Each structure stands twice: as C-alpha cells, then as structure tokens.
Amino acid sequence: MRQSSKRLTQKSIRHRLILSMGAGFLAILTVICVGLWGYAQQAANESYDRLLHGAALAILERANLTSGEVRVDIPYSAFEILGLAKQDRVFYRIFTQDNETITASHDLRPAANYKPSERPVYWDDAYSGETVRFMQQARFLTGDARSLWLIVEFGQTCIARHDMVADLFWNGFAVALFITIVGLLFVWIAINRALHPLIDVEQNLRQRDISDFTALPVTPPREVASLILSINGFISRLKNNLDHSQIFIADVTHQIRTALSALQGQLELASKEQDPALQQGRVDKAERQSRKTIHLTNQLLAHAMVIHRADQKIVSDIHLADLIKTVLQSLLREHMKSDIDFSVSIAPEIEDGGPDADLIAGDVISMREALSNVIDNAIEHGPANNKIDISLFAKTGKRLNQLILQVDDAGPGIPEDKRLKVLERFYTTETASEGSGLGLSIVDEVMRSHRARLQLGDSALGGLSVRMIFSRKSGDT
Amino acid sequence: MVSAHQKAMIASWRTVASIIAGLLCCILSQAAWAQDRTAIDIWSTTDTAAFESLIHAFEQANPDISVTYHEVTTNELYDHVITARERRDSKIDLVISSAMDLQVKLVNEGLASPFSADKAGSTPLWAQWRNELYGFTYEPIVLVYNKAAFKGYPLPRTHSDLADLLINNLPTFEGKVGTYDAASSGAGYLFFTQDAIQSDKIFRVIEALSRAKMRTYGFTSAILDAVASGNLILGYNVIGTYALELASRDPNVGIFQFEDYTIVMSRTAFIYKYSHKRAEAERFMEYLLSDAGQQKMAQETSLIPIAPEQRRLKLPPNSTNAYLPIKMGIALLTYQDTLKRRYFLDVWNSLFKKPETE
Numbered sequence: 001m002r003q004s005s006k007r008l009t010q011k012s013i014r015h016r017l018i019l020s021m022g023a024g025f026l027a028i029l030t031v032i033c034v035g036l037w038g039y040a041q042q043a044a045n046e047s048y049d050r051l052l053h054g055a056a057l058a059i060l061e062r063a064n065l066t067s068g069e070v071r072v073d074i075p076y077s078a079f080e081i082l083g084l085a086k087q088d089r090v091f092y093r094i095f096t097q098d099n100e101t102i103t104a105s106h107d108l109r110p111a112a113n114y115k116p117s118e119r120p121v122y123w124d125d126a127y128s129g130e131t132v133r134f135m136q137q138a139r140f141l142t143g144d145a146r147s148l149w150l151i152v153e154f155g156q157t158c159i160a161r162h163d164m165v166a167d168l169f170w171n172g173f174a175v176a177l178f179i180t181i182v183g184l185l186f187v188w189i190a191i192n193r194a195l196h197p198l199i200d201v202e203q204n205l206r207q208r209d210i211s212d213f214t215a216l217p218v219t220p221p222r223e224v225a226s227l228i229l230s231i232n233g234f235i236s237r238l239k240n241n242l243d244h245s246q247i248f249i250a251d252v253t254h255q256i257r258t259a260l261s262a263l264q265g266q267l268e269l270a271s272k273e274q275d276p277a278l279q280q281g282r283v284d285k286a287e288r289q290s291r292k293t294i295h296l297t298n299q300l301l302a303h304a305m306v307i308h309r310a311d312q313k314i315v316s317d318i319h320l321a322d323l324i325k326t327v328l329q330s331l332l333r334e335h336m337k338s339d340i341d342f343s344v345s346i347a348p349e350i351e352d353g354g355p356d357a358d359l360i361a362g363d364v365i366s367m368r369e370a371l372s373n374v375i376d377n378a379i380e381h382g383p384a385n386n387k388i389d390i391s392l393f394a395k396t397g398k399r400l401n402q403l404i405l406q407v408d409d410a411g412p413g414i415p416e417d418k419r420l421k422v423l424e425r426f427y428t429t430e431t432a433s434e435g436s437g438l439g440l441s442i443v444d445e446v447m448r449s450h451r452a453r454l455q456l457g458d459s460a461l462g463g464l465s466v467r468m469i470f471s472r473k474s475g476d477t
Numbered sequence: 478m479v480s481a482h483q484k485a486m487i488a489s490w491r492t493v494a495s496i497i498a499g500l501l502c503c504i505l506s507q508a509a510w511a512q513d514r515t516a517i518d519i520w521s522t523t524d525t526a527a528f529e530s531l532i533h534a535f536e537q538a539n540p541d542i543s544v545t546y547h548e549v550t551t552n553e554l555y556d557h558v559i560t561a562r563e564r565r566d567s568k569i570d571l572v573i574s575s576a577m578d579l580q581v582k583l584v585n586e587g588l589a590s591p592f593s594a595d596k597a598g599s600t601p602l603w604a605q606w607r608n609e610l611y612g613f614t615y616e617p618i619v620l621v622y623n624k625a626a627f628k629g630y631p632l633p634r635t636h637s638d639l640a641d642l643l644i645n646n647l648p649t650f651e652g653k654v655g656t657y658d659a660a661s662s663g664a665g666y667l668f669f670t671q672d673a674i675q676s677d678k679i680f681r682v683i684e685a686l687s688r689a690k691m692r693t694y695g696f697t698s699a700i701l702d703a704v705a706s707g708n709l710i711l712g713y714n715v716i717g718t719y720a721l722e723l724a725s726r727d728p729n730v731g732i733f734q735f736e737d738y739t740i741v742m743s744r745t746a747f748i749y750k751y752s753h754k755r756a757e758a759e760r761f762m763e764y765l766l767s768d769a770g771q772q773k774m775a776q777e778t779s780l781i782p783i784a785p786e787q788r789r790l791k792l793p794p795n796s797t798n799a800y801l802p803i804k805m806g807i808a809l810l811t812y813q814d815t816l817k818r819r820y821f822l823d824v825w826n827s828l829f830k831k832p833e834t835e
Contacts, residue, residue, distance in 0.1 A: 071816075073817065073818050075818060076811045077808075079811045082807050083807040086806065102816065103815045103817075105814070128586075128587050130587075
C-alpha cells in the first residue's frame with residue numbers, strides 16, 4: 001500500500017496535476033450544487049407562491065359586504081390557477097379578522113401573530129400527513145353598517161414545488177457536470193502540451209547513440225530550462241571524464257609497454273653477451289629494470305585502488321599519530337641499512353590532548369598509502385644521507401580546527417613553477433629517476449577524497465616540505 | 478307527475494335489487510369456490526346491471542378474488558366514504574362514482590391510495606389526477622326526447638335553440654321537461670355547474686326551463702321511464718350511456734347532442750387509502766383500465782369506455798365534435814364550496830320548487 005502510493009507519487013507529474021485539478025473542480029462542483037439547491041428551492045417557492053397569491057386575490061375580488069353580511073362567490077378561475085400545480089391537494093379557509101369562518105374546506109389554523117394587511121404571508125407546516133405551504137392574504141371590505149378585514153388562507157401540498165426543485169437542480173447539475181468534464185479535458189490537453197518538452201528530452205535521451213555527446217536539441221520553456229541546462233552540463237562533464245579515462249588508459253599502456261620493452265632489451269643484450277663479467281652487468285641492469293617495472297605496476301594498482309576506495313566512500317576514525325608510527329615502522333624495516341636520518345615530532349598539545357586529539361575521519365588504507373608515498377618520494381629523490389622529519393601539529397582558532405601532517409626532507413626539492421605539474425600522473429622532475437611519476441598524484445587523489453589540502457613548499461631542511469591539512473574530527477561527534 | 482311515493486318506491490326497489498345482486502354474488506362465489514378467496518368491496522354509483530358482466534369477467538380472470546358490489550347514490554357514497562375512517566369501516570376497497578367533483582373532493586381529503594399510471598392503460602391525462610383518481614368511461618351528457626310527442630318541432634342544435642324552443646312553445650312543454658334534482662343528485666349538480674362554467678347562455682336555458690316548470694328527478698332511470706312513457710317530452714342533461722341503451726331498445730325514444738358543446742362525464746375510480754386489500758383492489762383497477770377490461774366494457778355493458786378506439790365504436794352516430802370532457806383537478810372543488818353551493822342551490826330551489834313543497 002505504501003509502496004504503491006509511493007510509486008504513484010513518483011509516477012507522473014501528469015497524474016498529480018490531474019488529481020489536484022480534479023479535486024479543485026470537485027470542490028467547485030460541490031459549491032455550485034449547494035448554491036443550485038438553494039436557488040432551485042427559492043425559484044420553486046416563488047413560482048408556486050404566486051399561484052396561491054393569485055388565487056387568493058381572485059377570490060377576494062369577488063367578496064363584498066352586503067347589508068352587513070360577507071358574501072364570497074369563489075370564482076372557478078381561482079381553483080383553476082391552483083390546479084396549475086397539477087398533483088397538489090388544496091385546503092382553504094376564508095375568515096374575518098375576528099376569526100369567524102365564512103366558508104372553508106378545512107378548519108385551518110391562521111398564521112401566528114397575524115395582523116391583516118395587503119401583504120401576503122407564507123409559511124410551511126405539516127398538515128394531513130404532508131408538508132403543506134400555507135398562505136394568507138387579506139382585503140379590507142367596506143360596507144354601510146361595518147367594515148372588516150376578510151382573510152383568505154390557502155394550504156397547498158408541495159409535490160409541484162419538489163418536482164420543480166428537482167428539475168431545476170438536475171438540469172443545472174448536468175450543465176455544471178458538463179463544464180467540469182470539458183474543463184478537465186482542457187486541463188489534460190494543457191498538461192500534455194506543457195509536458196511536451198520533457199517527453200522530447202526523454203525520447204532524445206532514449207534514442208541517443210552511446211557515443212553521442214551533443215547537447216539536447218530542445219529550446220526549453222523557462223520552467224525546465226535549468227533542468228535541460230543541467231542535463232547538458234552533465235553530458236559535457238561525462239564526455240570530459242571519458243576523455244580523461246581514455247588518456248589515462250593510453251598513458252598506462254604506454255608506460256608499461258615502454259618498461260617491458262626496456263626489460264626485454266636488457267635481457268636480449270645479456271643473452272647475447274659472451275663475456276661473463278659483462279653479462280653479469282647486463283643481468284643486473286635487467287634486474288633493476290624489472291624492479292622498476294614492478295614498482296610502476298604497484299603504483300598503478302595503488303593509484304587505481306585509491307580512486308576506487310574514494311568512490312566507495314569508506315570512512316572510519318583515523319588517529320594520525322598511530323598512522324605515522326605504523327607507516328614509519330614498515331619504512332624503517334625496508335631501509336634499515338640506509339643512512340637516512342628519520343625523526344618524528346608530535347606537538348605536545350596533541351600528545352597531551354587526550355585520546356581524540358589526533359582524530360580525523362577517513363580511509364585508513366588510502367591514508368597509509370598517501371603518507372608512505374610522501375616519505376618514499378623523499379627517500380627516492382634525496383641523497384643517501386637524507387634527513388626526513390615527520391611532524392604533526394594542530395592549528396586552532398575561532399573557526400579553525402585543523403591537524404597538519406608535515407614531511408620535510410633535505411633533498412633537492414621541487415622548483416616552485418613545477419609544484420603543480422608534479423601532481424599530474426606520470427610527471428617526474430628527472431628523466432633518469434626510478435620514480436613512476438605516480439607518487440604525488442596518488443597523494444593528491446587521497447587528499448582530494450578526504451577534503452584535505454595539499455601544500456608543497458620549501459623545507460627548513462633544504463628540501464621539499466609536504467604539508468597535508470586535515471580538519472579535525474571532534475571526539476564527541 | 479313523480480310523487481314522493483313513487484320516488485320512495487323506486488329507491489326501495491333499487492335497494493332490494495342491489496341486495497339481491499350482492500346475495501347472488503355471494504352465493505355464486507360460495508358455491509363455485511369453497512376455498513379461500515379474497516373478497517373486495519366496491520362502492521359505486523353505477524347501476525349494478527351495467528357493471529355485472531365486467532365484474533364477472535374479472536372474477537373469471539382472477540379466481541382468487543371475489544367482488545362485493547355496493548350500489549348507492551352519489552351523495553350517499555360521498556358521505557359513506559368521508560366518514561368511514563371515523564366509523565372504523567374497513568369494508569371499502571374501491572370507490573367508483575359518476576360525480577367527479579365529489580371524487581376529487583374525497584381524493585383531496587387524502588383518502589386515496591396511489592395507483593401507478595404505468596398500469597393505467599390508455600387513460601388520457603385529463604382523466605387522471607394525482608396518480609390516484611382515474612376515469613374509465615366517456616359518457617356524453619345528452620338530451621332525450623319522446624319521438625312521438627316531439628314530432629313537428631325542429632331539433633335544437635344549440636343550447637340557445639333549446640331556450641327559444643321552450644319559450645316559443647310553452648303550452649306544449651310546460652311540465653313536460655325533466656332533469657336531475659341538483660340538490661339531491663351529485664351528478665345533476667355537477668352537470669349544471671359545468672354548464673354554468675361553459676357558457677353564459679345557460680342562464681337563458683335555465684330561465685326557459687323554469688318557465689316550462691321543469692320537473693326534477695333523483696335517478697336517470699326515472700327520467701328515462703318518464704320520457705319513454707310520454708310523461709315527459711324532453712329529458713335534459715341525461716347521462717348518455719343509459720339514454721343510448723334505452724334508445725336502442727325503445728324506438729320511441731330519441732337522443733341528440735348539442736352542437737355548441739356537449740359535456741362529457743367520466744366515471745372515476747380510486748383505491749381507498751385505508752383498504753386492507755390494496756393489492757386486490759389494484760388488480761381490479763388495473764383490469765378496469767386495461768385494454769381487455771375496456772374492450773369487455775364496450776362489448777358487454779352499456780358503459781362507453783374511455784380508451785379512444787373502443788369509445789368511438791359506442792358513441793352515438795350523430796356525434797358532434799363539440800365534446801367537452803370535464804377535466805379532473807382541483808378546480809372541481811369550486812362548486813363544492815359550501816357558500817358557492819348554497820348560492821347555487823338557493824337559485825335552483827327558487828326556480829324549480831319541488832311539487833311536494835308547493
């Protein structure tokens with residue numbers, strides 16, 4: 001039930017519009033019906049009240065006072081007028097102001113608090129088992145001996161009135177219903193016309209070739225213009241993305257092919273070399289080339305993994321101090337015999353700031369990859385007796401709550417104009433290096449997916465300073 | 478001269494006849510159908526003789542219903558029905574009368590029960606009121622004359638002609654013209670009041686009738702007998718049905734209809750509101766108005782049915798086109814107003830004083 005109603009609301013603007021318009025029309029129809037009913041009743045009462053009035057006047061015209069006695073000669077026309085309400089029964093009484101009956105068909109009660117006047121009075125009452133409309137009309141009779149008010153009272157059943165009310169009401173209702181249906185039909189047509197651009201868009205997108213990235217060929221009405229613009233924007237972004245992927249695949253293919261053909265070349269030379277000493281040198285070269293290829297492949301995989309994980313949006317709590325320790329431990333194991341001087345400094349406000357002082361939200365594996373790439377990069381490009389300093393400190397302020405992870409080295413550094421370039425894939429500062437050209441690009445990717453900032457600068461140690469700025473996750477949230 | 482004695486004789490003879498007819502009905506039904514039959518009571522002003530074969534045909538078609546037929550005069554019928562509720566009289570199911578104004582008055586009192594117009598066959602609209610009161614005959618009001626006594630006089634074509642004829646031949650017609658007594662006969666009152674509504678000329682006619690010392694009668698048969706025997710030369714405003722029947726039997730009796738207008742009366746029936754056998758009464762009503770019933774009426778009774786095809790066969794050959802059927806409706810109440818009736822009868826009595834009060 002819930003699902004179906006949900007589907008209905010999702011289903012179409014058309015249904016929603018037609019439903020709300022239908023409800024609106026229904027409300028209007030109801031109001032019209034109420035008004036119509038009142039009008040019909042008033043019209044029927046006025047029409048048939050006139051019959052009563054006319055008949056009473058016809059009778060009173062034939063009444064006179066002769067020698068003190070009231071004479072009333074009811075004309076045939078009086079009852080013929082009443083007979084225009086064909087199915088209705090009639091009761092009457094003709095009496096004087098002193099309630100003395102002159103003639104009557106029934107002993108009708110006079111109107112309450114009636115003061116004889118030229119104006120007719122009307123009222124409804126139950127009589128003889130039916131609803132009866134009563135009327136009284138008076139006439140002042142003057143005679144020689146005395147003068148008096150003569151009053152005619154009529155009662156008429158309401159069959160003709162009810163018939164007329166029903167007649168007027170249903171005729172009016174039929175017209176109102178017709179207008180409603182025609183109105184809804186126009187609404188339907190209007191909705192279809194209004195929705196036409198959207199249907200065009202839908203058809204265009206459905207029939208579109210997969211490689212077609214041209215903008216939608218519709219001139220949208222104002223209301224859906226931004227939607228069409230967004231779709232067109234999306235199409236062009238999709239095209240860019242696809243283009244980038246194609247370039248990336250081409251780059252990767254080129255890099256691996258170059259590395260593998262270099263390895264192939266070394267191995268061929270080694271196999272052709274007769275001199276065992278020289279052959280050993282060739283084999284060593286081939287081995288180096290092989291390691292380089294493996295490193296390149298690993299980096300490519302790492303890059304792909306980082307991007308994939310960024311898409312997956314894997315988030316957990318990361319203690320940066322712990323992260324530094326873990327990464328450094330595995331690096332020290334690898335570079336145990338080297339002369340590189342590693343140092344770690346963690347600011348005292350973090351050291352003593354409680355368990356959550358170094359907390360950020362992010363993906364541990366990606367972060368580990370990023371940090372080790374930064375340090376690897378320093379080791380690779382630096383001298384054998386390099387100095388590498390890893391520091392963690394906080395920067396707090398009014399609206400500022402940042403954790404900064406900084407890696408300084410004493411290597412050659414990167415000239416300022418190339419600091420943006422090194423973040424691109426497969427860009428290295430020196431051609432002969434062992435670098436894959438992916439290290440800092442991976443770091444950049446991770447920073448971006450963590451909404452962190454990456455800053456490259458000159459280090460106090462003489463080399464490059466890599467600064468990663470995170471927003472701290474407050475412990476209690 | 479119709480004396481009070483004669484009148485009483487006629488009345489008592491009719492009562493005896495109706496009792497005998499009722500008894501016969503009872504005996505016949507008891508003998509033929511020992512099992513349960515629902516008996517319905519019809520109160521009517523129509524001659525039992527004229528209605529008998531119709532009732533018989535109905536009973537044959539509906540073996541589960543037996544009919545008890547009560548024949549009374551129009552005013553008796555009105556009094557009987559209007560007071561029935563007070564008397565807690567449940568032995569009334571169907572009310573039939575030739576006095577249309579009294580029937581309308583009873584229906585206006587709310588004493589009728591609705592009968593669907595769908596079952597009313599080909600009854601014209603003017604002969605229906607409120608889906609309660611239905612006319613089932615079409616009977617012109619005619620002038621009856623004794624052919625032998627009338628010889629040598631031109632037949633009057635209009636009401637004015639009649640007035641001229643009477644005034645110009647007073648010695649011949651004095652005491653030789655008769656009609657219903659409007660004071661005691663509801664049908665007679667209806668015909669004269671309808672005359673008054675139709676035309677002002679009627680006052681000349683009434684004046685002429687008065688000068689011709691018109692005699693008044695309580696029953697159609699009395700007028701017809703008097704005309705047949707030669708006691709009367711002219712019978713004015715006589716129900717055509719009975720007159721036609723007599724004319725077909727007695728070559729000495731003639732009939733004519735006025736060409737300026739001829740009033741047409743319709744016998745009307747309604748189902749009594751407090752009837753305990755409404756379903757059976759409805760079946761009789763349906764039969765009365767059905768094609769079968771109307772055909773039976775045309776073939777086997779002296780009544781002229783209201784269904785147009787049947788009616789044409791039975792109307793007198795010298796029919797005029799001036800038929801004016803009395804329209805059923807509330808207007809018929811006008812002359813039932815107490816004052817109006819009193820004014821009319823005051824004039825009537827002053828003009829046609831009864832012989833015994835003279």
